[in-house]
Amino acid sequence: MNHPVQMLGKVRHAARLIGAQAEKVGTLGAARWLSAVALARTPRSWLRTLPGRQRCNCCGWQGLVRLPSIDGPYVEFGTSCPTCGSNARHRFLALIHAAELAGRTGRCLWFAPEACLDRVVRRPGREVERTDPCVPGLEHAFDLQAIDAPDASYDLILCIHVVEHVERDRQALAELARILKPGGLLCLAVPMDDRQPQTVEFGAPDWDKCGHWRDYGADFRDRIPAELTTRQLKAGTVLRAEERASLGIHSREIIYLCEKPA
Numbered sequence: 001m002n003h004p005v006q007m008l009g010k011v012r013h014a015a016r017l018i019g020a021q022a023e024k025v026g027t028l029g030a031a032r033w034l035s036a037v038a039l040a041r042t043p044r045s046w047l048r049t050l051p052g053r054q055r056c057n058c059c060g061w062q063g064l065v066r067l068p069s070i071d072g073p074y075v076e077f078g079t080s081c082p083t084c085g086s087n088a089r090h091r092f093l094a095l096i097h098a099a100e101l102a103g104r105t106g107r108c109l110w111f112a113p114e115a116c117l118d119r120v121v122r123r124p125g126r127e128v129e130r131t132d133p134c135v136p137g138l139e140h141a142f143d144l145q146a147i148d149a150p151d152a153s154y155d156l157i158l159c160i161h162v163v164e165h166v167e168r169d170r171q172a173l174a175e176l177a178r179i180l181k182p183g184g185l186l187c188l189a190v191p192m193d194d195r196q197p198q199t200v201e202f203g204a205p206d207w208d209k210c211g212h213w214r215d216y217g218a219d220f221r222d223r224i225p226a227e228l229t230t231r232q233l234k235a236g237t238v239l240r241a242e243e244r245a246s247l248g249i250h251s252r253e254i255i256y257l258c259e260k261p262a
C-alpha cells in the first residue's frame with residue numbers, strides 16, 4: 001500500500017500527463033490516449049488465452065484481441081500483439097520475409113533491430129549483424145549517413161523505419177546501396193502516407209513526432225538510388241482483406257524491396 005503522500009504525488013503526475021496530452025491532441029484525443037494506456041497496462045496473460053481469429057505471424061499467437069500501441073501522442077487501437085508486442089509493420093515484414101526473403105543467406109545487416117522480429121530475421125545460413133548507435137552491446141553502431149563498412153559488404157540489409165530519423169536521408173540511402181553486394185537486397189520501409197504526393201521536410205527533428213526529420217509522401221520512392229531495382233509492395237494490393245484483418249495490417253503499409261543488379 002502506498003503512503004497517502006506518495007499516492008497524491010502519483011495522482012498529480014498523472015493529471016499533468018493527461019493535461020499535456022489534452023494540450024497536444026485535444027480532450028477527445030487525451031481520452032483515447034488515457035483509455036489506451038489503461039488497456040496497455042492490463043495484465044496480458046488472460047488476453048493471450050482468449051480464443052479468437054486474430055493472429056501474429058511474428059510469434060504464433062492466436063486470440064481475441066490485440067492491445068493499443070502508444071507512441072508519444074499517437075494512439076492506435078487493436079495493433080500490438082499481446083505476446084510479442086509486434087505492430088502492423090512488423091507483421092507485414094514477417095509476411096514479406098516469408099514470401100521473398102527467407103531464402104536469402106550470407107551477411108545480413110539489420111538496422112534498429114526489434115526483438116519481436118528476431119525469430120523472423122535469424123535463419124540458417126544467415127549471419128546477422130545488428131546496428132544501432134543508440135543501443136549498446138550490438139555488433140555495430142554505424143552512422144547511417146557514413147557507414148563504416150567497405151563497398152559490397154552485405155547480401156541483405158533490413159532498414160525498417162530508420163531513415164526518417166536522419167538529417168540527410170538521400171546520403172543514407174546512397175550508403176545503403178554502396179555497402180550492398182551485387183545481387184544483394186535492401187528491404188526498406190518508412191512511415192509514410194502515399195495519399196500525400198510530396199514529402200514535408202521539417203528542417204530539424206520534430207520531437208512531437210518521435211524525432212522524425214520529415215513526413216514522407218509518395219515521392220519517397222524517388223529518393224531510393226536509381227542503381228537499385230525497386231519494387232513497392234503495398235499491403236492493400238498484395239494481401240487479401242481477410243488476411244489483413246486477421247493479422248491487423250493496414251492497407252497502406254508499404255515495403256520496398258531494392259535489389260542491386262548482379
Ligand SMILES: [Zn+2]
Pocket residue numbers: 056057058059060061081082083084085086
Ligand atoms: Zn506476436
